Amino acid sequence: MTWREHVARRDYRAAFEVLGERGMGEETAKAGTIEQLVMLADVARLSGHARAAVAPLRRAAAMEGAAAAVAGYSLGRLLLDELREFGAAATAIEGAIGKGLPGGLDEPALARLVEAHARAKHAADAKRWAEVYERKYPRGREVEAVRRWRAAR
Numbered sequence: 580m581t582w583r584e585h586v587a588r589r590d591y592r593a594a595f596e597v598l599g600e601r602g603m604g605e606e607t608a609k610a611g612t613i614e615q616l617v618m619l620a621d622v623a624r625l626s627g628h629a630r631a632a633v634a635p636l637r638r639a640a641a642m643e644g645a646a647a648a649v650a651g652y653s654l655g656r657l658l659l660d661e662l663r664e665f666g667a668a669a670t671a672i673e674g675a676i677g678k679g680l681p682g683g684l685d686e687p688a689l690a691r692l693v694e695a696h697a698r699a700k701h702a703a704d705a706k707r708w709a710e711v712y713e714r715k716y717p718r719g720r721e722v723e724a725v726r727r728w729r730a731a732r
Contacts, residue, residue: 582606586622595626603631613639613646620653629661640674651675652688659691665699686712690721697728705729 582602585594598606603623610616616639623631633654640651655672658664672692680688689712696705709729716722 591625594622607635648678669695697731
């Protein structure tokens with residue numbers, strides 16, 4: 580079976596085994612759409628190879644449009660939650676916000692951006708983005724978490 584056939588069956592582990600690290604790189608270089616790149620990132624991420632998901636997500640995030648913004652936010656979350664690369668996560672999430680995330684993702688993305696900056700020890704940036712969050716979402720779902728991250732040193 581090909582890796583794409585394994586993906587169609589949602590067997591991401593088998594898909595990654597077929598691709599391997601080298602195949603991931605080759606397919607990432609060949610991919611022409613955000614959807615193809617996100618599929619490759621999903622293969623890596625959902626098979627337990629988070630690091631291998633970075634390159635396709637980074638390439639997708641560099642493209643244009645709302646889907647690129649979502650890919651950038653996904654990259655930021657991966658860097659923040661799984662790889663614990665807080666500064667890189669902040670950069671990715673800021674880029675996603677700058678491209679214009681769909682409305683439902685704006686609030687959580689702003690909150691995660693405050694967290695990423697706080698965890699990266701970027702106190703001034705955490706404070707600045709917390710103020711943006713609180714201005715836009717004074718009664719937001721994440722307002723308490725944003726306030727805790729802003730206060731973290």
